[in-house]
Amino acid sequence: MAKIKYIEHNGKEHTVEVQNxxxxxxxxxxxxxxxxxxxxxxxxxxxxxxxxxxxxxYNKLPKKEMGEDDMLDQxxxxxxxxxxxxxxxxxxxxxGLSVYMPEKQV
Amino acid sequence: MKKTDVVIVGAGPTGLFCAHQLGIIGLKCEIVDNLDxxxxxxxxxxxxxxxxxxxxxxxCTGEELTNNLIEQIKPFKFNFHLNERVxxxxxxxxxxxVTTTSGKKFQTPNVVIAGGVGSFEPRKFPTKSAEKFHGxxxxxxIKDKTIFKDKSVAIFGGGDSALDWAIELSSTSKVSLIxxxxxxRGAPASVQKIKELSEKNIISxxxxxxxxxxxxxxxxxxxxxxxxxxESKILKADYVxxxxxxxMQLGPIAEWGLNLDKKAIPVNxxxxxxxxxxxxxIGDICTYPGKLKLILSGFHEGALAxxxxxxxxxxxxxxxxxxxxxSNTIKDRLGVx
Numbered sequence: 001m002a003k004i005k006y007i008e009h010n011g012k013e014h015t016v017e018v019q020n021x022x023x024x025x026x027x028x029x030x031x032x033x034x035x036x037x038x039x040x041x042x043x044x045x046x047x048x049x050x051x052x053x054x055x056x057x058y059n060k061l062p063k064k065e066m067g068e069d070d071m072l073d074q075x076x077x078x079x080x081x082x083x084x085x086x087x088x089x090x091x092x093x094x095x096g097l098s099v100y101m102p103e104k105q106v
Numbered sequence: 107m108k109k110t111d112v113v114i115v116g117a118g119p120t121g122l123f124c125a126h127q128l129g130i131i132g133l134k135c136e137i138v139d140n141l142d143x144x145x146x147x148x149x150x151x152x153x154x155x156x157x158x159x160x161x162x163x164x165x166c167t168g169e170e171l172t173n174n175l176i177e178q179i180k181p182f183k184f185n186f187h188l189n190e191r192v193x194x195x196x197x198x199x200x201x202x203x204v205t206t207t208s209g210k211k212f213q214t215p216n217v218v219i220a221g222g223v224g225s226f227e228p229r230k231f232p233t234k235s236a237e238k239f240h241g242x243x244x245x246x247x248i249k250d251k252t253i254f255k256d257k258s259v260a261i262f263g264g265g266d267s268a269l270d271w272a273i274e275l276s277s278t279s280k281v282s283l284i285x286x287x288x289x290x291r292g293a294p295a296s297v298q299k300i301k302e303l304s305e306k307n308i309i310s311x312x313x314x315x316x317x318x319x320x321x322x323x324x325x326x327x328x329x330x331x332x333x334x335x336x337e338s339k340i341l342k343a344d345y346v347x348x349x350x351x352x353x354m355q356l357g358p359i360a361e362w363g364l365n366l367d368k369k370a371i372p373v374n375x376x377x378x379x380x381x382x383x384x385x386x387x388i389g390d391i392c393t394y395p396g397k398l399k400l401i402l403s404g405f406h407e408g409a410l411a412x413x414x415x416x417x418x419x420x421x422x423x424x425x426x427x428x429x430x431x432x433s434n435t436i437k438d439r440l441g442v443x
Binding site for chain 2 (some may be wrong): 080
């Protein structure tokens with residue numbers, strides 16, 4: 001279980017407990033947190049669960065797998081701290097993680 | 107205006123199997139899809155990815171599934187209208203008038219929306235200032251490459267479309283290629299070619315840059331690009347091309363007066379009809395208690411929606427349930443003995 005903070009582009013914060021084994025994307029969708037669309041349902045086939053992660057946490061997360069950066073090329077305003085939230089698996093280690101949502105997903 | 111029993115919006119697996127079920131029960135349909143090919147997400151997003159949960163098919167790819175579905179509906183000779191989006195739905199007595207982006211019109215008592223998460227559209231530049239140049243000098247696809255001759259063209263993106271066009275246009279135009287990181291996802295041979303052209307100063311390559319602004323009085327004159335560190339550069343550009351892949355947008359479906367729950371259309375689970383008589387929704391785009399976004403659920407929904415269509419297409423006939431194994435009528439429709 002990890003407490004994850006989702007921060008909308010307008011600054012509004014949502015903190016929820018997400019079960020281990022779910023993804024950060026699923027944590028948002030299951031809790032009706034706006035700002036993460038996840039059109040493809042988590043198959044790394046769209047880029048609509050895009051989030052930014054601040055440097056300290058970015059380096060602690062498991063590294064991106066092949067293909068994630070290719071999808072991020074197609075995201076809305078990606079930068080070097082961009083991740084697809086469907087590819088971040090929740091575990092106790094992620095307790096306290098904050099993710100920042102882009103202005104929009106599409 | 108063409109008359110038909112059903113218009114299906116979306117040629118993904120759900121739309122295709124619904125067409126099959128319509129054919130089996132003796133109805134005609136026309137299938138419209140905004141993509142240039144049949145298959146929907148299966149073909150556009152994951153043609154090579156294996157799928158493991160199609161009943162009785164232990165493993166197949168999105169492309170194989172699509173090809174099999176196309177094969178399965180071949181006997182019915184239904185028409186596909188690709189590269190077209192259904193733009194307008196208007197009610198006329200007991201019929202719907204369906205108008206596509208190219209101006210085709212259908213008259214039908216039934217519309218089945220099998221639109222997935224919406225139609226695929228090119229992802230656009232985030233820059234507000236780019237909007238006034240959309241379609242004239244800010245483009246997301248190329249119809250006529252001769253317009254770029256002897257012009258300055260700034261191409262954004264790191265996939266095959268961006269690389270291929272950069273290479274192709276570099277022989278007649280002054281090309282800049284801009285991408286947000288050092289790695290490209292295009293074919294290795296194209297990446298190699300781009301590097302060569304860049305070394306020979308035929309292409310100006312800017313990696314780790316993205317678009318900041320476009321400027322021009324009347325016509326486009328320059329594009330400003332920025333690095334993540336905030337450094338910016340100004341490039342001369344008559345045209346700006348963006349190749350960021352496709353995104354799915356609900357589009358005009360949102361304007362047809364249907365109830366919407368987030369981006370999905372609520373339906374009843376008896377025949378998958380929406381709040382509008384004769385408009386059905388199946389597959390990922392529909393929602394109801396217990397909805398699963400699985401292809402197999404879409405097949406079930408399509409089979410029931412097809413029976414729902416029968417009622418309006420043949421108001422004076424009674425629908426008779428038959429098995430394909432036993433019915434000679436169905437075998438005739440399939441062209442088998």
